[in-house]
């Protein structure tokens with residue numbers, strides 16, 4: 192059930208509301224559930240484990256960011272790519288050679304992320320329940336297909352979505368592909384997410400509308416300024432996921 196607070200806001204005339212039967216493409220990691228915090232914890236554990244005598248934690252982090260950018264190009268997004276980036280970072284800055292034991296320990300930092308329970312963000316379930324009765328909802332998430340579909344299954348949220356799209360990258364071409372596959376009308380389609388680089392900017396470039404729901408712990412490689420848009424295209428910036436119920 193939608194709490195009274197959300198219901199009441201439906202009648203607030205100052206909040207623009209959009210008609211029924213829009214299509215909401217919705218990001219998953221750090222939009223529906225926590226994700227980046229687990230990576231940050233794993234990175235902090237890795238840096239402590241490394242205990243580098245010459246590099247500060249900030250310097251190690253800087254190198255890891257650089258290595259991760261390269262690993263994304265060669266291995267895509269996901270835990271395997273992240274584990275690979277940790278090993279590469281170790282090899283780049285450690286004076287001692289990597290042994291099978293060290294390799295195993297470093298992979299362990301990445302694999303603890305896979306065992307984390309899905310922690311939904313505030314009011315996500317009841318907001319999706321409300322939205323699913325009024326609009327068509329599609330998950331659009333990037334990463335390893337097996338990992339991302341597994342998270343959707345375990346979240347218990349799959350029932351609210353008419354489709355789940357796991358894509359290797361989220362760029363303008365990806366959104367054009369999703370729009371074509373689902374035969375979507377640009378003016379009634381919205382991308383909802385926490386990442387300017389992956390969710391908002393490429394969706395606006397592809398000609399659909401966007402809803403930016405910032406998350407305090409957004410991955411540094413997703414940071415980018417939000418580009419604007421000209422009417423009739425629309426961009427909403429919300430303080431939380433539950434605020435979607437005020438507009439849709």
Ligand SMILES: [Mg+2]
Pocket residue numbers: 218219220221222384385386
């Ligand atoms: Mg995200």
